Amino acid sequence: MYVEEDLLKQYVSDALECLKVKFVNNIDDISSAEPKHKVEFAYQQFGEGETIFGYKNLHLTLCYTEATMFPHLIIEHSGKIENSKQEPDDIYKLMEIEIVKDQKDSFENREIFMEKVKEQINFEPFGTELPTFINDKKTGKKFALFRLDGELTEKQKLYVEHIQSILFTLLKK
Incomplete structure (x- = not known):
């Protein structure tokens, strides 16, 4: 029993630790390492425990275009849980709650986000x-x-509304 619990713990991430926000002014900024800003709150997306289940060594980068505030989420991990009674969290679905309708395409699609970066x-x-x-x-x-x-x-x-969409990571509702 304890071995299984230890194994499952590897697939639980603290959203406040693994989720970072950065602002992008050009396409090269998307893949650059810095600067990234820590979020203050994640319970609105990931519950009171602010945890994400199902991914090992999870890193999330929420990029925003600097001027027009279009978002794009980059999800990186070293493994996704398989054969578990509990399904991995659908991170895109959980986070898109605060995203404005015209932002949703760039949120999941890197090509669309890169176009938004150029347009800004x-x-x-x-x-x-x-x-x-x-x-x-x-x-x-x-x-x-x-x-x-x-x-x-x-x-x-x-x-x-675009500007307000980032506030969910900085302000309590």
């Missing part, structure tokens, strides 16, 4: 730019806040 180069933020709060001369990146006033268009509402 032409993205123009909505609203009125507030004063720039950081201008990083080393990378050439400018960080600014934008304010949306009045009634939002459907496209603007969808963009706000």
Whole structure:
């Protein structure tokens, strides 16, 4: 009995340890090792225990396009449990709960995600730019806040939903 329990423990992962988030600005960033950010919460997807069952040495990387906030989940593991009474967790299904409908294609499909990465180069933020709060001369990146006033268009509402989809890993509901 104990041997089986020890074997099963190898297939249980702490979601807070194995799930990382990173922001992608170009296609090369997808496969680069860094930077990755730890998540604060995973119980909304993986239950109160925040555990994932069925995979050995599990690593999850939730990539987001920097500007347009389209997600893509990379799942890596050294083995999937077989011949168990309990099926492995369907990670895509559990995590897509917070994903906006037009984000779902890029979430599972790397080719679609890479297209979204390319498309974001032409993205123009909505609203009125507030004063720039950081201008990083080393990378050439400018960080600014934008304010949306009045009634939002459907496209603007969808963009706000994209941004909100990442909050499930950072904020409690």
